[in-house]
Amino acid sequence: MSKYRTGIIACGIIARVHARAWLGVTGRPTEIAAIADTNPDALREYGEFFGISEEHRYADYREMLDKEKLDFVDVCSWHQQHAEMVIAAAARKPKAIICQKPMAVDLGEADAMLAACQRNGVKLAIAYQRPHHANWLKARELIRSGVIGRVLQVQLESGGNLLNTNSHNIRLALFLMDETRISWVMGTVERTTDQLERGLPAEDACLGLAACDNGATILIMGELVEGLAQGCRVIGERGIMELSTSYRPEEEIPSDGPMHMPEGLSARYNYEIGTLRYFSDTSAGWTEVNEPWHDCWSGQCQEAVDWVEGRIEQPISGGDRGRAVQEAMMALFESARRRQRIYLPLKTKVNPLRLMVESGELPVEWPGSYERRATLVRGEAMSWHEV
Numbered sequence: 427m428s429k430y431r432t433g434i435i436a437c438g439i440i441a442r443v444h445a446r447a448w449l450g451v452t453g454r455p456t457e458i459a460a461i462a463d464t465n466p467d468a469l470r471e472y473g474e475f476f477g478i479s480e481e482h483r484y485a486d487y488r489e490m491l492d493k494e495k496l497d498f499v500d501v502c503s504w505h506q507q508h509a510e511m512v513i514a515a516a517a518r519k520p521k522a523i524i525c526q527k528p529m530a531v532d533l534g535e536a537d538a539m540l541a542a543c544q545r546n547g548v549k550l551a552i553a554y555q556r557p558h559h560a561n562w563l564k565a566r567e568l569i570r571s572g573v574i575g576r577v578l579q580v581q582l583e584s585g586g587n588l589l590n591t592n593s594h595n596i597r598l599a600l601f602l603m604d605e606t607r608i609s610w611v612m613g614t615v616e617r618t619t620d621q622l623e624r625g626l627p628a629e630d631a632c633l634g635l636a637a638c639d640n641g642a643t644i645l646i647m648g649e650l651v652e653g654l655a656q657g658c659r660v661i662g663e664r665g666i667m668e669l670s671t672s673y674r675p676e677e678e679i680p681s682d683g684p685m686h687m688p689e690g691l692s693a694r695y696n697y698e699i700g701t702l703r704y705f706s707d708t709s710a711g712w713t714e715v716n717e718p719w720h721d722c723w724s725g726q727c728q729e730a731v732d733w734v735e736g737r738i739e740q741p742i743s744g745g746d747r748g749r750a751v752q753e754a755m756m757a758l759f760e761s762a763r764r765r766q767r768i769y770l771p772l773k774t775k776v777n778p779l780r781l782m783v784e785s786g787e788l789p790v791e792w793p794g795s796y797e798r799r800a801t802l803v804r805g806e807a808m809s810w811h812e813v
């Protein structure tokens with residue numbers, strides 16, 4: 427049987443993780459057929475490393491979309507390009523698109539992406555990969571079985587700005603609570619320096635509370651406490667559950683070879699372990715869960731294939747779920763802007779943090795703009811958006 431053809435847009439760090447994920451799906455149903463990147467070094471290194479011949483390497487991703495008959499398009503660029511690239515890909519009607527998180531920079535873009543996919547009959551997945559961790563899938567099963575009783579609160583304690591890291595944890599909280607709807611969000615942000623994260627204004631810290639239709643709340647703490655980082659604490663009526671992540675020893679993780687590697691081994695993401703422990707009123711202390719490990723990114727790619735082949739109807743990583751995360755994050759920022767609780771559905775379509783920064787409503791204490799991820803960028807620019 428011929429393989430599905432996957433095309434990757436933007437061959438940076440996370441694109442390597444995606445390539446390993448596609449190639450790690452059982453039976454290898456897909457091939458990396460084509461790649462696109464504006465940076466010639468990134469394109470060449472990636473092409474050589476993953477064995478994509480020169481005629482299938484493109485500087486212009488639209489040319490790739492037009493020339494290659496792609497079944498899957500995988501968007502791995504920085505946040506501000508997600509909407510443009512997904513909408514362009516959708517117009518060429520692949521079977522499905524996987525786009526990196528955060529889905530977009532605001533709610534308006536997320537809606538446009540969903541509309542573009544819907545009108546072209548294209549499936550859209552957003553790469554919040556961690557619910558595909560074996561232990562975290564088990565966590566949802568255990569919560570469903572009532573092991574900690576009714577969920578009262580999910581606590582998120584991540585370092586990193588909201589769109590970068592707690593976006594994952596909001597997705598996790600909604601996943602563990604069977605996609606309950608958020609009814610309102612109240613929150614605040616601190617921004618003392620003019621920092622950007624992958625081209626977008628970012629906060630120093632944030633705090634939020636989201637109320638859910640199932641009666642639980644989600645407590646969002648960003649850059650405030652050293653805690654579970656990627657993961658969460660679930661407080662139930664009868665017990666507590668903790669999800670976090672760990673890694674295998676560095677020497678067990680494959681190398682990036684000669685590729686540009688400013689943030690360490692990219693395969694660490696593929697080899698991440700989602701950990702889980704819980705206790706309840708019937709257990710004596712913590713119970714650790716150790717389900718057989720798999721690469722959660724491959725789990726996500728497998729899900730995309732299953733979705734395309736009609737084996738599932740509601741994927742864990744579906745676009746609507748990415749949108750729910752986007753709406754919660756934008757509502758937190760909007761609450762900070764308007765200094766009031768924000769009831770969903772959110773009507774504000776722009777990014778309220780960006781709006782506050784641009785309108786001068788959130789003045790910094792120490793002026794001077796800088797990009798937190800400038801080491802990822804090559805050449806003279808400090809951001810890919812300037813290249």
Ligand SMILES: NC(=O)c1ccc[n+]([C@@H]2O[C@H](COP(=O)([O-])OP(=O)(O)OC[C@H]3O[C@@H](n4cnc5c(N)ncnc54)[C@H](O)[C@@H]3O)[C@@H](O)[C@H]2O)c1
Nearest residue numbers: 436437438439440463464465468503504505526527802810
């Ligand atoms: N799901 C996760 O756990 C996870 C982890 C890390 C990063 N990410 C996300 O992945 C995305 C990419 O991050 P990264 O760290 O891989 O970035 P990166 O800087 O390593 O890679 C970005 C690539 O985009 C290319 N590019 C820039 N403009 C382009 C254009 N117009 N057309 C084609 N290519 C273009 C650059 O040349 C570069 O190779 C971000 O949105 C980030 O949030 C997700």
